[in-house]
Amino acid sequence: MNYNEAIDYIKSTGKFGSRPGLEVISCLLDKMGSPHKKIKCVHVAGTNGKGSTSSYVSNVLRECGLKVGLFTSPPIFDETERIQINGNYIAQGDLAAVTEFVKAQADTVEAEGLHYPTEFELFCAVAFEYFYRSGVDIAVLETGMGGRLDATNVCMPEVSIITAIGLDHTQYLGDTHAKIAAEKAGIIKQGVPVVIYPEQEKEALEVFEQVAEQRGSVLYNVQDCKINVKNTSIEGSTFDFTYKNECLTNVRTPLIGIHQVKNCATALTALMALRQRGYNITDECIISGIAKTQWPGRFEIVYKKPLVIFDGGHNEQCMRALVGCVDNYLGEYRKILVFSMFKDKDCSSSISLLKGRFDERIVCQMVHQRRAEAGYIAECFDEDVEIIIDPKKALDEAISRAKKYEADGVKSAVVVCGSLNLLEEILHK
Incomplete structure (x- = not known):
């Protein structure tokens, strides 16, 4: 074997x-x-x-x-x-x-x-x-x-x-x-x-x-x-x-x-x-x-210029920790969210915590059979949301925008969150 x-x-x-x-x-x-x-x-x-x-x-x-x-x-x-x-x-x-x-x-x-x-x-x-x-x-x-x-x-x-x-x-x-x-x-x-x-x-x-x-x-x-x-x-x-x-x-x-x-x-x-x-x-x-402790996928900085953060939190308690970090450490940044979640999680409660904290929101859709549909997630936001189905393309687009803002002198951060599986799908593409 x-x-x-x-x-x-x-x-x-x-x-x-x-x-x-x-x-x-x-x-x-x-x-x-x-x-x-x-x-x-x-x-x-x-x-x-x-x-x-x-x-x-x-x-x-x-x-x-x-x-x-x-x-x-x-x-x-x-x-x-x-x-x-x-x-x-x-x-x-x-x-x-x-x-x-x-x-x-x-x-x-x-x-x-x-x-x-x-x-x-x-x-x-x-x-x-x-x-x-x-x-x-x-x-x-x-x-x-x-x-x-x-x-x-x-x-x-x-x-x-x-x-x-x-x-x-x-x-x-x-x-x-x-x-x-x-x-x-x-x-x-x-x-x-x-x-x-x-x-x-x-x-x-x-x-x-x-x-x-x-x-x-x-x-x-x-x-x-x-x-x-x-x-x-x-x-x-x-x-x-x-x-x-x-x-x-x-x-x-x-x-x-x-x-x-x-x-x-x-x-x-x-x-x-x-x-x-x-x-x-x-x-x-x-x-x-x-x-010396490191632990991937938990408000993890994966790039510094522009700032890109991966967080695999997938429930309301995790989201509270995430938004605490966003509020405490990213106040001066233009913030772009890339988000997806599993359908068997409480999407509405998690999303309610994210509302009002990001300047731009991109919703994507995982391949996994437990995925929530991007359209449903977008409806939960009740804010301007762009849908880019493919998670890797969604991240690439967010990074591209962040780089443009940085070039104009605006500190920018991309936060990818909602599921460890989302991070896995992005990293394996």
Whole structure:
């Protein structure tokens, strides 16, 4: 099996859709020799901020000299992004070899009276096996969706992290913050500390506190931290961080936005919890690791002249973070929006936040079967909107205009947002 064959095989199981539950992944991993039981991990769930928080944690642990696995989704450029060790994507040959091993076991699962593993379950199994074979010291695992029934939840973590909770995937997880929090709280394990992102909805926080108490888990609420932001700009933010007796000064994150400071504080609190469990994590490693953190597709500057920003946020909470960055950092720019979204997302709520913040708006349409029609998106804006169906042509047109404005002495910025899949389609053309 070569790389393309491996990806085709895994993707072919996409027809099974998403089937939350641990029975299939547990059976598969048992047949593989239970690699998930042989590695230490940090488990991260939440609606938004999982990837950034996971990246902060993994970068700091790398700075401490550890061999660190990272499992995230979805990818933007290539499927190998999902599985990394010390910042290096899994080699195509390694992914193919491990997938061939996983497939041999997956082909026997149905004989146990179970469904064939889904695409996410297979990627998860490949990650566990690859991390085990590679001898990682610890792996940071990001849930795909939810938590309680997510395939990653077979792990027994050193610490669990729950990032910002919002109303997303409501058809699967529930339509209130409390219901969604109950699913995310499923990653809280007996006696394992859990770190909670600050500013959670009251009903969500009550769920986390109740579950942590039931399971004898120490709950670290980042809301109890003191965060003093000294400087924030389009280059990143610098802040002081204090949690109980732990104090870090001049923490510098290159990720843009106040929400990224909160994600960083969540990661820092998790690292403090790991210290309590005996991990040798120095202040110097923390400062250095955070400063080196990058995470694509989150208010990411991809060009500077003209300024072009990619943001894959796809729900109302993400849009609030995005417009916060637009308001704080792009006030003096002429702003051109390139936008598309999936039809199963709350387009109207997200678009309502974008209204009045851009000088020009271009709506495009993704190829993906879940795409929202460009005409529908344009109607939601209730502002002057231009439709350019092809996402790459839409971006090219926006950049062309921005260059003309820059030539006339007008600072200009292009913001591409609405879906990580939109960024993927643009970058792959």
